Structures are given as structure tokens and as C-alpha cells.
Amino acid sequence: MEIVSLKKALLVAFIVTFIGGCSTTDTENESSVSGGGAGANEGTSTTTVAIDPNDNISSRSISEAEQARLEAQAREAEAMARLEAMGRIVYFEFDKSTLLPEARAILNAHAERLKSTGGRIVLEGHADERGTREYNLALGERRAQSVQSYLAIQGVPRSRLETVSYGEEKPLEYGPGEARWSKNRRVEIRY
Amino acid sequence: MIGIALFQGNLIHQIARRVTALNVRVLLSLLLWFGNISSSYAGLMIEITQGVDNPVSVAVVPFAWQGYGLLKEDVAAIIAADLERSGQFKALPREDMLAHPHKQADVHFSEWRTDYLLVGQVKPGTGNGQYEIKVELFDVFNRKRLAHEVMLSGIGQLRRAAHHISDLVYEKLTGYKGVFSTRLLYVSVMKGEKEPYRLNLSDVDGHGEMSVFRSAEPIMSPVWAPNGEEIAYVSFETKRPAIYRHTLATGKREKLTGFPGLNSSPAWSPDGQSMAMVLSKDGNPEVYVMNLKNKRLRRITNHFSIDTEPSWMPDGKSIIFTSSRGGKPQIYQVNLASNWIERLTFEGEYNARSRVLPDGKGIVFVHRRDGVYHIATQEVNSGELRVLTETELDESPSVAPNGSILMYATQVRGGQGILGAVSLDGKVKYRLPSGKGDVREPAWSPYFQ
Numbered sequence: 060m061e062i063v064s065l066k067k068a069l070l071v072a073f074i075v076t077f078i079g080g081c082s083t084t085d086t087e088n089e090s091s092v093s094g095g096g097a098g099a100n101e102g103t104s105t106t107t108v109a110i111d112p113n114d115n116i117s118s119r120s121i122s123e124a125e126q127a128r129l130e131a132q133a134r135e136a137e138a139m140a141r142l143e144a145m146g147r148i149v150y151f152e153f154d155k156s157t158l159l160p161e162a163r164a165i166l167n168a169h170a171e172r173l174k175s176t177g178g179r180i181v182l183e184g185h186a187d188e189r190g191t192r193e194y195n196l197a198l199g200e201r202r203a204q205s206v207q208s209y210l211a212i213q214g215v216p217r218s219r220l221e222t223v224s225y226g227e228e229k230p231l232e233y234g235p236g237e238a239r240w241s242k243n244r245r246v247e248i249r250y
Numbered sequence: 251m252i253g254i255a256l257f258q259g260n261l262i263h264q265i266a267r268r269v270t271a272l273n274v275r276v277l278l279s280l281l282l283w284f285g286n287i288s289s290s291y292a293g294l295m296i297e298i299t300q301g302v303d304n305p306v307s308v309a310v311v312p313f314a315w316q317g318y319g320l321l322k323e324d325v326a327a328i329i330a331a332d333l334e335r336s337g338q339f340k341a342l343p344r345e346d347m348l349a350h351p352h353k354q355a356d357v358h359f360s361e362w363r364t365d366y367l368l369v370g371q372v373k374p375g376t377g378n379g380q381y382e383i384k385v386e387l388f389d390v391f392n393r394k395r396l397a398h399e400v401m402l403s404g405i406g407q408l409r410r411a412a413h414h415i416s417d418l419v420y421e422k423l424t425g426y427k428g429v430f431s432t433r434l435l436y437v438s439v440m441k442g443e444k445e446p447y448r449l450n451l452s453d454v455d456g457h458g459e460m461s462v463f464r465s466a467e468p469i470m471s472p473v474w475a476p477n478g479e480e481i482a483y484v485s486f487e488t489k490r491p492a493i494y495r496h497t498l499a500t501g502k503r504e505k506l507t508g509f510p511g512l513n514s515s516p517a518w519s520p521d522g523q524s525m526a527m528v529l530s531k532d533g534n535p536e537v538y539v540m541n542l543k544n545k546r547l548r549r550i551t552n553h554f555s556i557d558t559e560p561s562w563m564p565d566g567k568s569i570i571f572t573s574s575r576g577g578k579p580q581i582y583q584v585n586l587a588s589n590w591i592e593r594l595t596f597e598g599e600y601n602a603r604s605r606v607l608p609d610g611k612g613i614v615f616v617h618r619r620d621g622v623y624h625i626a627t628q629e630v631n632s633g634e635l636r637v638l639t640e641t642e643l644d645e646s647p648s649v650a651p652n653g654s655i656l657m658y659a660t661q662v663r664g665g666q667g668i669l670g671a672v673s674l675d676g677k678v679k680y681r682l683p684s685g686k687g688d689v690r691e692p693a694w695s696p697y698f699q
Contacts, residue, residue, distance in 0.1 A: 188643065197558050235665055
């Protein structure tokens with residue numbers, strides 16, 4: 060029963076993250092995450108901007124630079140797709156902040172990517188609506204810190220892992236019932 | 251705004267005892283359905299779901315208007331609705347009134363069968379843009395005038411004047427100060443809108459709703475300063491939580507904290523000089539007290555568990571807070587002079603977000619029982635716990651300044667967040683469903699000067 064619902068939750072997480080694509084770093088609003096492939100392009104466009112200055116000072120022809128840029132973009136897209144397949148959300152049990160076994164595989168994939176690419180990520184902790192709001196804010200932070208510690212143990216510097224808790228203020232699904240609550244007890248990994 | 255020119259008569263303690271004596275049995279059935287008396291803002295409405303067994307009857311006769319045109323507000327109707335909302339009074343329907351007296355000379359006690367009678371008149375005041383309101387309260391059985399008031403009201407302040415009269419009548423008849431002139435601060439969420447998170451202010455009857463602050467990101471934990479002029483809250487407007495202090499009259503905002511991690515649960519000290527809050531900048535959620543003049547922080551708790559939701563004892567000498575140091579969240583009290591910590595709640599597996607009653611003799615908090623969240627109250631000395639609500643997912647209790655009633659957040663079927671109220675003796679219950687959106691985290695104002 061529990062395993063089935065967890066599998067379901069992971070499946071939904073996968074669908075949510077896949078459809079949602081990678082949100083840009085400057086927006087954490089759920090409603091703004093939309094439009095399938097557009098999201099993934101937005102995610103990689105951040106990297107494109109970073110190598111643009113090299114284009115300007117490079118002696119290579121525009122077409123060569125462009126080709127390199129496209130290749131990098133493709134590699135990045137592939138890496139992101141692998142991550143999306145794993146998921147960007149890990150789930151927790153009620154009133155708990157300890158990682159579930161399912162979370163480790165997901166976090167390992169993110170740890171690998173982070174070690175190879177650099178950059179900062181935000182670990183966004185959430186809680187379900189049961190219990191008081193301020194206590195849930197603290198619980199959401201605990202969950203984000205669990206993920207932070209795990210990633211740090213995998214070799215990602217803590218300085219690159221920021222945590223923020225929204226408590227029960229930003230549910231993925233509104234309304235009562237364990238099916239919804241289980242999706243809201245989560246940490247979202249945001250690049 | 252409202253000035254009392256004359257006051258006559260003493261508190262009738264005999265009547266106070268009588269009202270209390272009537273509140274014997276808990277009435278479980280629905281007593282009264284109160285229709286749509288919402289404002290044009292389509293804000294909160296009132297539904298009385300439970301009142302006392304034998305409410306005191308009062309006739310509030312329509313007030314005479316001695317000016318030109320029509321009066322904007324039906325002052326008598328507002329007073330009648332206020333008194334009924336307290337659950338302790340039943341107002342006589344107008345169609346059952348045999349006469350409409352406006353002053354003592356016109357009152358014939360034989361025409362009235364209610365316990366009390368309130369009559370009044372409104373006329374243009376001598377000052378520009380003012381009304382003069384005269385009211386008289388009578389004890390019908392003893393054929394005696396209990397009070398006589400003359401007050402001045404600004405033209406746009408008639409509703410406020412009516413609530414003020416309700417406060418006076420309530421105090422005269424029960425011995426307890428009325429809270430009809432106080433206000434409510436709460437968070438409202440309008441899903442799908444550009445700035446869905448709102449911090450709203452309204453009268454306690456739900457009228458006059460207005461947004462004090464709007465944001466695309468969550469707003470949490472609104473609280474009042476003891477002077478009623480300032481509020482504080484947590485806003486995520488920068489995508490990170492921060493505590494803001496906000497002056498209502500000017501709209502001026504000041505960011506008090508924006509530390510890494512939690513910036514949560516502001517709570518003004520009773521003297522208004524400091525603020526308790528929760529910060530996790532040192533790695534763990536702990537209670538701190540900030541001196542609001544020099545912004546200096548003093549760390550109060552030091553434990554690896556979650557410490558949060560501070561609330562001050564009225565003497566300002568100790569703070570009660572939620573801690574999971576015993577494994578599950580429970581309420582603890584910390585003495586600010588000695589840092590001595592004592593556990594207050596033992597019944598149940600989850601007790602959190604406590605608030606202290608104005609007299610300091612009791613606390614209210616969220617209490618989980620059989621997986622369901624209720625509002626409960628506990629006497630500080632005896633430790634006796636009583637559950638006050640029977641709905642699920644009840645949270646965020648906030649006590650009225652007279653200590654008689656509290657407002658809390660709950661959900662109706664379908665998950666819409668609404669506000670509910672319950673008297674501390676559990677006998678009176680009403681709800682304030684919102685016309686639109688989810689409403690939560692009520693904060694009942696102090697008395698205004």
C-alpha cells in the first residue's frame with residue numbers, strides 16, 4: 060500500500076517535473092512553470108549566456124563558435140533530461156525529515172551533475188497542511204537540510220546548496236487526503 | 251471620531267451574574283442562521299452556528315434620524331447584529347415591535363416583553379461633518395434606565411459609532427468589555443491572481459475589508475503591536491522569508507530581519523519594546539528576542555530540536571513556545587530572567603502554536619487528538635485541558651482582547667479556508683466564511699485608544 064502510493068508519487072513527480080521542464084532560476088512560482096520543451100530551453104539558455112563573452116573575444120569564426128555552443132547546449136540538455144527522468148522532487152513521511160531510500164538515487168544523480176557543472180542550487184522544503192504553519196515552516200527547513208547534508212556527503216560543497224522553506228504555504232496539490240498530502244511533503248531541487 | 255460627552259449609570263453586576271447563570275448547558279443544535287450582511291467588498295460574512303441556551307432578549311428600536319435625506323447606515327441594525335453575534339443576546343425582530351420610541355419620554359414599558367430595550371436618535375452635529383447620537387438603555391422588568399449616552403460621530407464613522415454603542419451595551423449588561431470596535435487582520439489567498447497573497451484588515455463583523463499588503467509570494471504570521479498602530483508579519487516577497495514591521499496609518503514598512511534560514515513567528519512584547527521571533531541563522535530554529543530600538547538580538551532557546559511559535563505572558567517576564575525537544579511538539583515556558591524552561595502540555599501527541607489569554611491564567615493552542623487538529627485551552631495552574639472546536643484542521647487561534655472569545659482558521663468541505671470563532675467557555679460559535687478565496691491566520695487586534 061505504502062510502496063504503491065510512493066511509486067505513484069514518484070510517477071507523478073516525474074510527470075510534473077517532465078511536463079514542467081526546468082524552471083528558470085528567477086522564478087519559483089509554480090504557475091509560471093509551463094510549456095514542456097520551452098522550460099528545458101530556458102534552463103540551458105542560462106549556460107549559453109555564460110559562454111557568450113567567449114564568442115565575442117574568440118578569433119574563431121562565428122560558425123565554429125556557434126557549433127561549439129550548440130554542442131554544449133546539446134550535452135547540457137542531455138544531462139538535464141537524465142535528471143528530469145530521475146526527478147527533481149524527493150518526498151518525505153509525515154512529520155519526518157529523514158530521507159527515504161527512493162530519494163537517494165535521485166539525489167545521487169543530482170550530486171553527479173552538480174560536481175561536474177558547478178553553480179548553485181536552491182533546495183526548497185515543503186510540508187503538508189496538517190499541523191501549525193510556523194512549525195511546518197521549521198519542518199520544511201529540516202527536510203531541505205536533510206537533502207543539503209546528503210548532497211554535501213556526496214561531495215557537493217555546502218556553499219553551493221542553499222535551503223529555503225515554504226512550509227505548507229506552497230502546496231503542489233490543494234485539499235485534504237493522504238494522496239495530496241504525500242505530494243506536498245517534499246523538497247524541490249531548483250537549478 | 252467618537253467622543254463620549256456624557257456617561258451615566260454604574261455597572262450592573264447583578265445582571266452580569268444573571269447572564270452567566272443562563273449559560274448553563276451547551277447547546278449543540280444550530281441556533282440561528284444569519285444571512286448575508288456582507289459589505290460591498292464581498293469580504294467576510296457571519297454565520298452564527300451556536301449560541302447560549304437562554305440568550306438575554308433585547309429590543310434595539312430603529313434609531314430616529316432628525317436630518318435631511320437618508321442616513322447611510324442603519325445604526326440599530328448594526329447594534330442588534332453585534333449583540334446577536336456575541337451569542338449571549340437575542341434581538342427582537344422589528345416586526346414584533348409594537349412601538350418605535352426614540353427617547354425615554356416615549357417609552358411605555360408595558361409594550362415590551364424583552365429583558366432590555368435600547369432606543370436612540372441621530373441628528374446632524376453642531377460641528378461640520380458630524381452626527382450627534384443619543385442612546386438610552388432600559389431594564390424593562392425593573393422599568394429603569396440603565397444608561398444614557400450622547401456621542402459624536404464623523405459622517406463616515408457611523409458603523410464605528412454603532413460598534414461603540416454595542417460595546418457599551420455589552421459591558422453594561424454583562425460586566426465584560428465589548429470587542430465590537432476591534433479589528434481583524436488575516437491572510438487571504440486568491441488562487442490564480444497575479445498577487446494572490448493578501449494581508450487584509452476588517453472590522454470583527456467582516457465589514458470594511460481592505461488589503462494592507464499584497465504579494466506574489468506567501469505572507470505568514472501576522473501580529474499586532476500592543477498599541478494597535480503597527481503590525482508585523484513574514485513575507486516571502488524576496489523569495490526568502492523576512493520579518494517586516496508595518497505602520498498601518500502610513501503604510502511604511504521596515505524589514506526587521508532577513509537572515510539565512512527561517513525568519514518566522516514575530517510576537518510583540520506586551521510593552522511594545524521588543525519582539526520575540528524565530529531564526530535559524532545559527533543552524534537550528536530557535537527563539538530570539540529583538541530589542542526594537544537598537545535591533546540587538548538575544549537568543550532565548552538553545553536546543554537541536556525545533557523551537558518556534560513564541561507568545562508572551564502578559565507580564566512580559568516569560569515566553570511560551572512550541573518545542574519538539576520531547577520528540578513531539580509540546581508547549582513550553584521559558585523564564586526570560588533565569589532561562590528556566592518548563593513543559594506546560596502533556597495531554598496528546600501534538601500541542602502547538604499557543605497564545606496566552608489576556609489575564610495570563612490560560613493558554614489556547616492547536617491540539618491533535620486521534621489525528622485531528624482542534625483548538626484547545628488549558629488553565630496554567632491546574633493544567634486542565636478542554637477542546638473547544640470539533641472541526642478538523644483547526645489552527646492559528648487568536649484571542650479577543652477581553653479574553654471571552656477566540657478566532658481561528660479552519661476548512662469547509664472542499665478545502666476552502668475560513669475563519670471561525672468560539673467563546674472560551676465553548677458555548678458560542680460562529681463562522682466568517684469569505685466570499686472569495688482562502689482565509690487564514692486571523693489576528694485579533696488589541697483595544698484601540
